[in-house]
Amino acid sequence: MREGRTKGGTWRRGCVSCPSIRAPKVPLAFSGGAMGSWQARPEQQHYYHQLAQKTGFSAEQIKNLHHRFRELSANGETIRAHLESIPTLAKNPIKKQIIDAFFDKRNQQEGESGRLEELDLGHFLMVMSHFRPPRHKSGEDERCAVRRQKLRFLFNMHDTDNDGTITLVEYRKVVEELLSKSGAIGHEAAKAIADAAMLEVASTNVPHMAPDEFYEGITFEHFEQILNGLEMESRMHIRFLDVDTSTVRCGKAGSTSTP
Amino acid sequence: MARHHHHHAVLGPRRAGLTCLIPPLFLALLVCTAVFSANVPNNQSGGGWREDEKDDNDDVDNDEQHRRRGNATKTFPVLSFNYEHIRIPFEVSLWILLALLMKLGFHVIPRVSRVVPESCLLILVGLLVGGAIKAVRQTAPVLDSRLFFLYLLPPIILDAGYFLPVRPFAENLGTILLLAVAGTLWNAFFVGGATYAVCLLAGGRLAGADLLSCLLFGSIVSAVDPVAVLAVFEEIHINELLYILVFGESLLNDAVTVVLYHLFEEFSHAGTVTIADALLGVLSFFAVSCGGILIGVVYGLLGAFTSRFTSRTRVIEPLFVFLYSYMAYLSAEVFHLSGIMSLIACGVITRPYVEANISHKSYTTVKYFLKMWSSVSETLIFIFLGVSTVAGPHEWNWTFVTVTVVLCLVSRVLGVVGLAYVVNKFRIIKLTKKDQFIVAYGGLRGAIAFSLGFLLTQHQMKHLFLTAIITVIFFTVFVQGITIRPLVELLEVKKKRECDDSINEEIHTQFLDHLLVGIEDVCGHYGHHHWKDKLSRFNKTYVKKWLISGERSTQPQLLSFYNKMEMKQALMLVESGGGGNIFKPTAPHTDPRFPSRRRADVLEARQKEIRKMLHSNMQKDRQRLRSYSRHDLMEDPFEDDVSEARFRKRAEMGRRMSHYLTVPAKRPEAPPSVRRVAFQPEHRVYTYDDDESAREPTEARTDPGLPDAVRPQNQEEDDQQRLAALRRLSDPGPV
Numbered sequence: 001m002r003e004g005r006t007k008g009g010t011w012r013r014g015c016v017s018c019p020s021i022r023a024p025k026v027p028l029a030f031s032g033g034a035m036g037s038w039q040a041r042p043e044q045q046h047y048y049h050q051l052a053q054k055t056g057f058s059a060e061q062i063k064n065l066h067h068r069f070r071e072l073s074a075n076g077e078t079i080r081a082h083l084e085s086i087p088t089l090a091k092n093p094i095k096k097q098i099i100d101a102f103f104d105k106r107n108q109q110e111g112e113s114g115r116l117e118e119l120d121l122g123h124f125l126m127v128m129s130h131f132r133p134p135r136h137k138s139g140e141d142e143r144c145a146v147r148r149q150k151l152r153f154l155f156n157m158h159d160t161d162n163d164g165t166i167t168l169v170e171y172r173k174v175v176e177e178l179l180s181k182s183g184a185i186g187h188e189a190a191k192a193i194a195d196a197a198m199l200e201v202a203s204t205n206v207p208h209m210a211p212d213e214f215y216e217g218i219t220f221e222h223f224e225q226i227l228n229g230l231e232m233e234s235r236m237h238i239r240f241l242d243v244d245t246s247t248v249r250c251g252k253a254g255s256t257s258t259p
Numbered sequence: 260m261a262r263h264h265h266h267h268a269v270l271g272p273r274r275a276g277l278t279c280l281i282p283p284l285f286l287a288l289l290v291c292t293a294v295f296s297a298n299v300p301n302n303q304s305g306g307g308w309r310e311d312e313k314d315d316n317d318d319v320d321n322d323e324q325h326r327r328r329g330n331a332t333k334t335f336p337v338l339s340f341n342y343e344h345i346r347i348p349f350e351v352s353l354w355i356l357l358a359l360l361m362k363l364g365f366h367v368i369p370r371v372s373r374v375v376p377e378s379c380l381l382i383l384v385g386l387l388v389g390g391a392i393k394a395v396r397q398t399a400p401v402l403d404s405r406l407f408f409l410y411l412l413p414p415i416i417l418d419a420g421y422f423l424p425v426r427p428f429a430e431n432l433g434t435i436l437l438l439a440v441a442g443t444l445w446n447a448f449f450v451g452g453a454t455y456a457v458c459l460l461a462g463g464r465l466a467g468a469d470l471l472s473c474l475l476f477g478s479i480v481s482a483v484d485p486v487a488v489l490a491v492f493e494e495i496h497i498n499e500l501l502y503i504l505v506f507g508e509s510l511l512n513d514a515v516t517v518v519l520y521h522l523f524e525e526f527s528h529a530g531t532v533t534i535a536d537a538l539l540g541v542l543s544f545f546a547v548s549c550g551g552i553l554i555g556v557v558y559g560l561l562g563a564f565t566s567r568f569t570s571r572t573r574v575i576e577p578l579f580v581f582l583y584s585y586m587a588y589l590s591a592e593v594f595h596l597s598g599i600m601s602l603i604a605c606g607v608i609t610r611p612y613v614e615a616n617i618s619h620k621s622y623t624t625v626k627y628f629l630k631m632w633s634s635v636s637e638t639l640i641f642i643f644l645g646v647s648t649v650a651g652p653h654e655w656n657w658t659f660v661t662v663t664v665v666l667c668l669v670s671r672v673l674g675v676v677g678l679a680y681v682v683n684k685f686r687i688i689k690l691t692k693k694d695q696f697i698v699a700y701g702g703l704r705g706a707i708a709f710s711l712g713f714l715l716t717q718h719q720m721k722h723l724f725l726t727a728i729i730t731v732i733f734f735t736v737f738v739q740g741i742t743i744r745p746l747v748e749l750l751e752v753k754k755k756r757e758c759d760d761s762i763n764e765e766i767h768t769q770f771l772d773h774l775l776v777g778i779e780d781v782c783g784h785y786g787h788h789h790w791k792d793k794l795s796r797f798n799k800t801y802v803k804k805w806l807i808s809g810e811r812s813t814q815p816q817l818l819s820f821y822n823k824m825e826m827k828q829a830l831m832l833v834e835s836g837g838g839g840n841i842f843k844p845t846a847p848h849t850d851p852r853f854p855s856r857r858r859a860d861v862l863e864a865r866q867k868e869i870r871k872m873l874h875s876n877m878q879k880d881r882q883r884l885r886s887y888s889r890h891d892l893m894e895d896p897f898e899d900d901v902s903e904a905r906f907r908k909r910a911e912m913g914r915r916m917s918h919y920l921t922v923p924a925k926r927p928e929a930p931p932s933v934r935r936v937a938f939q940p941e942h943r944v945y946t947y948d949d950d951e952s953a954r955e956p957t958e959a960r961t962d963p964g965l966p967d968a969v970r971p972q973n974q975e976e977d978d979q980q981r982l983a984a985l986r987r988l989s990d991p992g993p994v
Contacts, residue, residue, distance in 0.1 A: 068783055071783070072781075086780050086781065088776075088789070089777055092773055092776060092777045092780070093773055094773045094777065095777060098774060098777040098778065098781070128778075128782070131775075134688075136683075136689045154767070154770070154771075154774075157774075174766070174770070175817075178769055178817060179815050179817060179818065189818055189821075193762065193817060193818070196824075197766055200761060200763055226761070226763045226764075227763065229756055229761075229764060230764055230767060234687070234688050236775070237687060238775060238778055238782065238784070238786060239786050239787065
């Protein structure tokens with residue numbers, strides 16, 4: 001078993017039954033069940049059960065993700081600070097969007113919008129549930145629903161001002177971010193690509209535009225339409241969220257507490 | 260307009276009836292010539308392409324004749340006949356011509372080619388030709404193994420490897436490897452072992468088969484053949500996953516086949532196999548496959564590196580691609596490594612770098628030549644298969660043959676089902692029963708098995724085996740090949756979706772990649788997205804710098820994709836616009852982003868022309884699917900037509916084009932085949948509706964003050980032109 005070191009002391013990965021060594025300095029806001037203390041098993045179980053119902057993960061997976069969540073919320077730093085300091089994530093061109101997506105209320109499927117101040121386990125799991133692989137025996141409707149959910153996640157990432165459409169400015173930003181780490185490509189190229197993409201969406205979805213009409217922005221329906229071919233339900237998933245937990249290596253990479 | 264189409268179709272067969280006669284006439288003519296040529300000088304046997312040892316006899320004869328004539332009178336021969344001089348190239352060309360004319364003929368008869376895959380027809384032709392040759396008691400050329408492995412097979416494999424869709428291949432690599440290695444091993448041992456058991460039981464003629472020979476036979480007959488698979492699968496347009504599974508398996512099982520074949524052949528002479536030998540066999544397998552891949556990678560990198568410097572000699576660029584790949588194949592064959600894997604690796608490695616370096620024309624040349632050669636090779640292989648069947652010495656044994664056929668089928672099904680069960684535990688997208696059935700059913704055997712069987716030396720069972728192999732090949736190609744298409748329809752297997760190449764999809768594919776890597780990092784998990792990202796980063800920072808010339812080495816993939824798309828657009832527009840006269844230097848548009856650029860404007864007359872064009876296309880249902888169809892270069896009509904002059908014009912317009920195209924009005928309920936508008940309209944069918952005339956795109960015109968009268972000059976009927984209107988996007992003002 002591997003040991004992880006943090007300021008709070010060492011604990012071992014995968015050792016679910018170990019009593020938590022970490023003193024509850026960090027206010028983990030569990031919405032139900034006792035905070036930070038493993039002794040309150042039945043409440044924890046109940047809490048897990050609730051989460052499992054809500055997000056669709058199995059209890060094992062939730063425990064694993066809980067581990068990771070604890071790492072991310074250790075040391076009194078905010079989760080956001082932790083996320084920002086993950087070294088491998090720093091190289092990612094869309095790092096900011098990813099981090100923002102965690103704090104986006106729209107991804108919590110509760111019909112609210114806005115930003116979350118702080119994450120709790122439920123929120124974290126809810127975001128991660130967007131990356132679950134599709135079930136093997138799912139019917140057509142279920143697949144469509146899953147696809148829609150994932151596309152919604154992507155849409156929310158692009159639509160930063162939450163007006164329900166991806167405007168040209170927002171799309172340009174997306175393309176710029178994508179190209180940002182690839183060297184000095186320039187504003188022009190990113191704009192050209194974004195414009196072309198926008199044009200394509202417009203011409204696919206709204207073929208009969210009058211001469212003075214504007215194409216305001218990509219609505220969610222158009223977005224779905226244009227990305228229909230990608231079969232998002234089979235592509236947008238993280239493998240380990242499906243596999244038996246004994247092979248999961250959660251929290252192994254990118255130690256967030258490098259001294 | 261449906262009537263128009265029917266009309267056309269009704270006319271078709273009648274006209275086709277006449278043209279139908281032409282191929283057979285040609286065939287007759289060619290066969291006669293071939294026979295005659297075989298007859299001609301001095302008792303030459305038509306055997307293979309081997310060198311002619313009797314050539315010197317001719318010379319001696321000729322000399323004598325000459326001298327005799329010289330003694331009498333020295334008349335200057337006005338016309339002389341010296342066939343021997345050109346015999347071999349002539350015969351080669353004749354055969355190739357025959358093959359191609361046959362191919363031509365098949366496409367003239369529309370209905371047959373839709374039911375029967377081309378490979379079957381070609382084998383039939385080969386049978387006929389072989390029969391004809393035999394009837395005149397000449398020895399027909401046989402599918403010489405050297406010819407096959409050195410000349411006929413490499414183009415097909417290179418074509419397949421170069422255009423291999425890498426992404427699905429890599430995603431399914433585990434499954435493919437399992438099917439290729441474990442599946443082939445299972446097949447070989449099962450068929451070999453069961454055959455041995457049957458031989459023991461049956462006795463008689465079959466009693467001579469010992470275990471090793473049977474295992475050898477099993478290993479030959481169990482390998483799925485890439486040529487046959489390609490030939491059949493490309494016509495049924497099945498979905499990407501199944502295609503890549505079967506095809507990938509057929510490519511990768513070459514290593515297994517090579518090892519097993521050599522192993523058993525060696526030992527069938529020696530008589531016994533020890534454990535040590537078996538272990539050596541396993542070791543050999545790894546050496547063969549990894550060595551082959553390594554050689555391919557080395558040559559591929561060399562080729563990519565060379566192409567970095569070819570900017571001044573564009574004309575020879577395609578040759579580098581071909582030669583390096585061929586050398587990779589030959590080098591691998593020298594060491595008895597897997598030439599096929601080497602060739603595939605070379606093609607896969609070379610492609611991204613070479614394509615960034617070579618000119619557009621060279622790229623087109625490479626594409627065309629590969630498809631051309633592979634097409635010819637495939638045709639020749641199947642014809643020769645037919646001819647050799649007639650020619651070869653056969654030994655038919657009912658028991659053996661039927662047992663073999665049944666065993667092959669059974670073992671294939673069992674193997675696939677078993678392996679799918681295992682692999683589904685690890686796959687996210689599981690293989691359904693339908694998928695498994697298609698994979699099992701698509702395991703066709705082909706010419707590789709035949710050639711390997713032919714290579715068997717001094718085997719007392721050789722003819723027996725060969726006959727059985729031929730029967731299995733015929734069975735799979737004919738029965739499975741013909742029935743797979745209706746089965747696919749019946750089972751409603753997912754077909755290949757229309758090609759993307761939509762810039763939105765490309766953007767989001769990349770976005771998704773980054774997103775998934777990011778999420779994996781948040782989870783603290785080194786998943787395979789992480790490693791993929793690492794690899795691509797490595798590629799970008801180090802490899803590309805070495806292998807791609809100039810500034811393209813730092814160009815992000817999205818940008819190159821976009822540029823490629825724009826260029827195609829531009830080409831297409833030039834092509835249909837007849838170049839040049841659609842552009843008027845007008846006042847800059849309200850969009851101040853592009854202040855001093857010229858513009859194409861589309862006007863009513865033009866729209867009408869386009870509508871007419873598209874109207875006539877409407878019933879043709881030309882669903883131009885891209886690329887796994889190897890013989891289909893119809894996909895890029897503008898590539899056919901772009902001439903030098905037009906290309907120069909295009910260079911003028913450059914990248915502004917994409918912004919000034921107009922989209923024709925589309926009818927929402929178009930034929931189900933191709934609907935989406937994207938930047939590669941040659942893949943789309945556009946339909947027009949006369950009702951839409953009222954809603955004419957004056958929307959196309961965004962600047963009201965422009966004059967009219969543009970008439971596109973080239974009204975090529977097949978031209979599917981797409982024009983996109985310049986819309987006022989929601990950009991409020993100058994940037």
